[in-house]
Structures are given as structure tokens and as C-alpha cells.
Amino acid sequence: MTEIRNDFEFRQKLDSLEPARQRTLAARFVESVLPLCDDERVSRVVKVAANPHASADELATALHTAKVAIIDSHARCGAECDWKDQAGYFVARAAAAAVSPAGQMAGGSAWHAAMSSRMAETCRSIDTAEDNAGQARKQQYRILSEYLTA
Amino acid sequence: MSGPTLARGLNAFKEQIDAPTASFFSSCVHCGMCAEACLFFTETRDPKYTPIYKLEPLRKVWWQEYTFWGKLASTVGLSKPVTDAELTEWETLVYDSCTMCGRCTMVCPVGNDITYMIRKMREGMAASGHAPPGLIGATQRAVTIGSPMGVKYPALEAQIRHTEEEIGFSIPVDVVGADYLCTLSSMEIMNFPEYIGAIARIFHETGVSWTISSEAFEATNSGIQIGVSEIAAVLVERIVKAAEKLKVKAVISPECGHAYMAIRWEGPNLIGRPYSFKVVHILEVLDELRKAGKLRTTGKESRRLTYHDPCQISRRGGVYEQPRNLLKMVAENFVEMPDTGIMNWCCGAGGGVSANERAEVLKMKAFKRKKAQLDAVAPDALVTACANCRIQLEEGLEENHMDIPVISLTETIAEHLAGETHPEARPS
Amino acid sequence: MKTDQTLGERLRQQGISRRGFLKFCAATASLLALPPGMVPVIAAALEKARRPSVIWLSFQECTGCTESLTRSDAASVEDLIFNTISLDYHHTLQAASGTGAEDARESAMKENWGKYVLVVDGSIPTANPGYSTIAGISNVDMLMEAAAGAAAIVAIGSCASFGGIPHARPNPTGAVSVSDLIKDKPIINVSGCPPIPVVITGVLTHFLTFGIPELDELHRPKAFYGKSIHDRCYRRPFYDKGLFAESFDDEGAKKGWCLYKLGCKGPTTYNACATTKWNQGTSFPIQSGHPCLGCSEPDFWDAGGFYHALSIPTGDTAQTVLYGAAAGVGAGVALGALYRAGKAHAVHQHEKVTINDLEKGG
């Protein structure tokens, strides 16, 4: 399989996938960072996303659940920030991106799920102050290439 | 440090009262019209939320100190001084039920600027220990850590690196001689980091020379929300020092309401000297680029959009035409809410109310006013330009089961940016 | 003096026909604004009225009222009244003088004690009885003595009614009106300076036929003093339209506009000038272009000037405003300085508020 060298190619490949496949791929991205989020609603959403035959209203309810999870987890203005919670917030956003209908957001749902998942990773790195620059990115390339070859 | 005392509070009242305050208190005829302009009253119908009533202790000090009969009455003991119990009772009125949105000021028939006085009264309230705990925590973090939510630069640095990967080119940090110093609000860094990507792509596309300062990235200023000018001055001084060190021509205030009020309008008066640089809101920068023909966008949002004017940017900041100009570029179905522009209704969370957990229930009740406004136009999406408004709007819409996404104007512009240059291939 | 003849007998003796008499009664009825039905009643009452004895005492007066009485238009009516009433004493009109006159007065009073009518014109000086005396008797004593036996008293003219011009500031003679001294007798005030002639005769006639007429709170017959000049003034429409003469010879004055701005006291003066008018109904002050002076009202002379409207301030307000402004600025600046000092003190006392000064007990 052609090896993905940078985000531009990564995004091109993701956007080229048709919506159902983008959704299941996005689910994999979110699964990779799921342990960062302790909101079980999000894991339920990811299961729905991962199911290739999920029905439209299943997806709609999942989207709504994800949105509620986002709102419950975003940082309150002025409150002491906790990057671990923020990581959970971004996982929830990744899950929401995964199940959101195509076209609602510029760019494909897979790309947005990937970005939010990567942001969740960044939040975790801020919390633990370790430098894993690019590690999350490379892992996502591997997930994509495995997905394409499977 | 003697800690907060009633005496320091009353002393602050005496310091703050000036000619406008005296004129306002002399003019109030108790007509009650400011109540109907205040969302905390309209949605609770509780008369104690009448804006002018929130100033009663300050009015009493004015009467006793700066009028003939008042001075006489208080000297002979006929009129009792303000007590600590009174200030405790007024704490929830001056902080929890007031976002300093300025709508009462626009409505008062005799022209009283009630918001101007609330800002002054908070100086006395804070100095006498009557500021809400949430806001005190945020202010302490802002001074000690550099951001009311405790965001340190390494966190921003990680967000920046993440964004650089995403957009494919680098974000200038601590670049001396750049034209613009861009500041961010903690809310954006934490909840809406895409904002950083958005401005990076726009500036990259329009060739704007800008930078972020690692020493003064925080735009918010809880000093003006809590009402302690000295602390507000410390926070502004940081940005001024960074701007002067980086020799920038202008400082950009981000999509945040009170940050603009703090740095643009109160800043120079807080630090006691005019700036050697300009201060502009991000929307002003985008509109300048639009006028200069540099900012070109493609495609139009087909969704029915409406715009929520953040109070401190629009009514109290003067930036209300720019968002309309920008929205016309990217929205074909843009509708105005009733009472829009400088008469817009507040989202209910500004002026420190969102940082004050005690005000949570009241804040949500106040949102009903915004709900009524939105129901009148039933938009598909709600555009605004303040991160704190976005959070409150999202929470309010969710609680009222209204499925309306809340999106940032700058990010919307970025999404429609024309001629996206190919991000240079980055070595894998 | 043949006092036993009734009025009716006297008239017939004088060759006044029944028709003439009834015409007079009709005129009086209309004058008193009485319904036509009252004419026979007046005629019957006058017919039987015994000729009352009238004693006219003139005290501190200018004889204007007497002049006015003699100028009343219907001459026959005055003769009639003089013939019908037994004017036993009037030191201007009577032929007798000296002790003869005083004896006539005392005998008339003795004969008709308790029944005669006392008519007074002129105010009564009380500062020093010597100011005005008749035959060595001070006006006060004469009034007291005459009033004791009077059935009723008619005060003719503003002097007798309210003290009039002698009573005006500074009132050197301590002049007072009749009602100031006599409290126990019914008094009818026929004010005016002088009163209108037909008003005098009208009041006396009414008194002869019906006794005391309906009086207002100043004891003036409402028939003549019920309405103000303003109510009946023919220039009222100009007042309502707001058309006023600004000076005595301007275009407005020539056009007969309202004289309010020239000090007309019409609105606050009660008299019959605007309806019965003067000099046989020829004219009255306003019609002649001069503002009404309000002569039938108490203290009309001191009411702030004939040519100033009644409702405008009398003092020099412009000057007061000037002095007030100066005092105001002075006080304001002084208080302002006090407040600024207070504020400066507060600024001086200010302790820097840091993040450790926010929490109570923090």
C-alpha cells in the first residue's frame, strides 16, 4: 500500500472515501483514543459508528448523545482547567464527528474525527508533559493503511 | 495585606463616584424601564433584578458623601452608612444577575449609563470581599498562572503544534517586528482550538505578518469582571509589555467579549497611559482585509444563519458592522434576529456570570430571552464571535432541546477561504 | 314727616298712576333678575310698605357714593325712592344743618327706634376718634349709637363695606369698615368705589320689599355681586382666543382686545358693571379701554398695582434670580471643593487590592 507521507495526502485519501466507509474508519480513529474518555455514552456512540449497517435514525440519536456528551464535558469558563477532562471532551467531539451526516461540516467526518482524536492525544500529552510529537499522527496513518488494505 | 474590609469597600465607592455617576443618580426617576431591558428581570419577573436597584448601596454612598442634604443627614447621624450585610445581600444582584451587557444603558429615558456604574460598584464590592468565589478563583489563577483557567504556555504550544500539523504550515511565535500580536482566550485554547487554525490559515492566505507571544497569549481579563482595576492593570500590562517587546503595530483581541473591552477600551485607562500600538478585534482585521480585497472567499453557506452580537464587542465595543459585512461574503440566507445589533439581548453568561457557579440556575433562566429571540427566526445555525457566548449558547440550546449548532464567525470565514495554497509537503 | 302714610297712598297723592307704579315694579323685578310672576308681589309689598325711616350717616368718605346715587338714570325712580323712604338725615342732601339737623336725626331715631334703616357711607377712623366727627360726635360713637336702634344697616361703597381707600396701606387713620365694628346687626355691603347707582337703588328696593337679599360671603347682594366682571365681559372671546392688548394705544387696544395684560382685575372682581354699565348704560371702564381696578373687592388699592396682572409676581424676580445664581455658584463651588477633598482623601487612603485581598478571611 502506498505509504502516507503527510497530512495532505492523509486528508485526500480520507475525503475520497464514501461516507459509510469514512464513518467506520472514523470509528477506528476514536477507538484508538477511547480510553482517554470515561463517558460511557461516547463508547456507545463509537459502537454505532463502527457498525457499517447502522440505520439513519440510529446515527441521529447517536449524534445527539454525542452532542450532549460534548456539552457536559467542555471546560466551564473560569474553572480550573483539567487537561484529562479536556481529552475526554475531544474524544466526545471525535465521536460526534464520526456519526455526523456528510456535508454538515466542511471536510469529511473521518478527517474531523481524526483531528479531534489527535487533539485528545495532545491534551493527554499536555497533562503528562511528554513529547510525542507526530506519534499520534503516524498511528493514524497506520490505521488508515490497515483499513485500506483490509 | 489586610484582606478585604467594609471600610476598603466604602472607600472604593467614594473613589469611584464621579460626575457621570452623580448625574445619573440625580436623574433617575424610578420609571422602571431599565427592568424591561434586563434579561434577568424579563425572564424571572423578580423586581429585585431591576438594574438601577442593583446600584442602591453606591447610590447611598453618593447621596451621603456628595450631596448637601445627604452630607448633612449622614453627619448628624440621620442617615446610616452602608453595612456589610447590605453588600452581602447586593452581591448576588451586582454579580450573579448582571453581565454588564449594557442594554439597560441603551433604554434609560434620562440616559443613565447603569453599566458604567455597575463596573464602578464592583470595585467596592471586590475590595470588601463580596466578589463571587468562582470569579475570585479565576482572577487568582489569571494573575498567578497567566490564565483564568490555568492554561500555561506549554499547553498552548501543544495546541499550536497540533494545528501546524493540521494546516500544514507554521504558526509564528515570539516573532519580533510582526505587524500584529494575536492574543487568544483560554476558552478558545481549550474548547475551540480550531480558532487558532482558522486565523493561521486566513493570515497565511492574506499575507498578514503576525505572531503569538509565549509570554502574553492570554487576552481575557477577569480583573474588569470582578471589578479590581489594579489586577486588571497587571493583566493588561503583560500584553502591553509583550507588544512593545515584539515591536508590533497592533494587538488583535480574539473572539471573546470582555477581552476586547479590557484591552481596547479600559486598558490605557487602567495602566494610565495611551498605547504605542493600536488594538483591533479579529473581526475588524478580517473586515479590513475584506475591504482591501485581500480576503477572498468561495461558496456560500446555504443554511439559514443568524448572528448573535456579543454585548462587549457590539453594543459596548462598537464592532457591529464588521460581522455583517463578513457574513454577507459567506452567507446567502442570513437573517437578523429581532432586537439585533447594538440592541441585541445578552446570552446571559458574560461579565463573569459564567465563572460564578452560584449563578448557574439564574444564567440558564436568563437564556430563555435568547431562546425567544432565536424562536423568532428559527435559524439552522447561530454564528457568533465570543467563545464564552458559544459555550452558554450551546448549553442553553441543549437544555431547551433546540438543535442549532453554534459556530464561530472567524472559523466560518476560514472554511470558505478561496485559493487554499497547497500546504507544503511536510516530511513524514 | 308724615310717616304713617303707606307708600301706595303717597304715590297716588303724587299722581303716579297705577300703571306707572306697576311699570316701576316690573323694571325692578327684571333688575333683580326676579321672574315676571314676582311683579304683582313687589307691587303689593310696596303698596303696603310703610315709609321706612332712613338715616344716612356719612363718615370718612369722599361723597362719591352720594354723587353716584344722585346720578342714577331713572330720576323719577330716585324721587320715588326719596318720596317713598323718609330720608330723615343726610348731612349732604338735607337742608337743615347744625343742631337742627342733629335734633332731626335724634328724634327720627327715637320715633322709629328698632325700625329705621341705617345707611352708612365712608369708613370709620379708629386710630383717633378726632379724625372725623359730626357735630362734635366721633364717627365711632355716632355709628354705635345709630346702629343700636337700626333694623338693618346698609354699607354703601367700598369704604363702608371694607374700609376702602382710607383703609389702604398705611391706613394712618386706622379706618375700618362698618362690619368691623357692628357684629350684631344684619349688614348689607354695597361695595364699589362708588357703587353703580342702580345697584344702590336696587338693593334698597329689594330690602323694602323682601328684606335682606341673598348675600355672598362678603355680605354683598348676590343679585349684583354674584358674577365677576370677567364672566360677563363682552371682550371675553378675545381672552379665550389669547388676543391681548399689549399697551394702551397698540393695534390690539384699538381693536378692543382683552386688557388682561394691562392689569385688568375683571376675573377676580364681582360687580354688575359689565351688565348694567354706568351713566345710563353708556359704558363701563373696560368698554372705555381701561382695565377694571377691582374697586368692589377688599383692599383693591393694595392689590399690586392697577396695571399689573393679578397673577404675576410683584417682586423684582430677575434680581432675585441674579442674587440666587451668585449665591448658588458660591455654595456650589464650596460644596464641590468639600466633596473633591473627601474624594481625594479616599484616593489617598486607598490600599492596593491584590489577589490575596479578595476572599473574606482569605
Next chain:
Amino acid sequence: MTETEFLLWVRGPAFQIATVIFVVGSIVRILEIMILGRKPNLAEARGSAVAGGLRTIITRSWPDRGTFKRSAVTLVSGYVFHAGLFVTILLFAPHILVIDEVLGISWPALPTPLVDATTVITIIALVVVLLHRIKDPVLRFLSRFQDYFVWFLTILPVITGYVAFHRIGLPPPTLIAIHILSVELLMIAFPFTKLAHAFTLFISRWYNGAIAGYRGVNS
């Protein structure tokens, strides 16, 4: 003290005393405000404060539609009785005469019956204002003794003026005296109560407009 003497006292010394208190009080009130001063604004201006201030003095007299709908009773009854007071005071012949006497300036008057009708409307509007102040929860909550006392002092001259004009009850000199006395009470209370808004509202609106105009907002 006969009626005329009472009227003379009211028109004379009493009016002078009221004028002194009114003038001194008003000037002191204005100076008490202005002398406190205001810090200059060091921020870079966007609009003109002076233009903003002057504009607001005028525009703030007319509420925007939303505000009008929310406080219609206050606004309508307020406008009617204020307009009524102005017409009655400034366009009634005898009043113009008084002003002419005091200030030396005069102007044509409205026909008297028209002013008379206006007076009635003004009284009705003022009664509505009182009822609203008692009934409306916000107004009732805000109102102190002074609000009702000032209302009484405001309606008194209008009623006594109407009664004096129509000469109901007492003899006219007394009625006019009572009317002038009620005006004098109003003058005396003026600088020390919310009546002072008649002057200070121009200062307040100016500041309001200037503060907003400086930032480019038409407040």
C-alpha cells in the same frame, strides 16, 4: 389676612423665597455633579464623544420599537403628562405673562379652551401614572415616599390651576393664590428631589451618548 393680602403674600415674598431656593438649589445640584469631574479617556477614540453626547440628548427622547412595546404604559402616560405640562405652562396666556414679567420674553399663546382641555388630559395621564406606579410590581418595588410626594407636588399645580381658571369654590384671588403657592412648593422641592432630572437628564444623556459615541456606538 384677607384674600387679597394672602394673594399678595404668595405673589410677593413667597414667590421670591421659592425663586431663591429654586435657583440656589438647582445651581448647587449641577455644580455638585460637575465639580466631581471625570477622568479623561486615554483609549484611542473610534467615534466622536461630543457628537454622540449631543445626538443622544435628542434621540433618547424616542424609544426603539422593542422598548416601546415593553413599557408602553410608562411611555405613553409619561409623554402625555409631560407634553401636557409643557403646553399648559408655556402656551397658556397668563403663564406667558408671568414668564414675560420674570424673563422679559414672550410668545403667542394657544387659545385658552385648548389649554384647558390639555390640562384635563394632563391630570388624567398623571392619575394613570400613579395607578401604574402602584400596580406595576417593578414600580411598586422601586418607589419610595419621594416618588409619591413628587407626583403629588406635580399634579397639585395642574389641579389648582384648573380650579383657579374655572373659579370653582373659593373666591378667585384665593384660588389663584393656592395655585401659585402649589407652584412654589414644586419650585422649592425641585432641586432636592428627582424633579432635578429636568436639568440633569441633559447631563446624563450627554455622558451616556459621549461614552458610547467615543466607541462608535449610537446609544
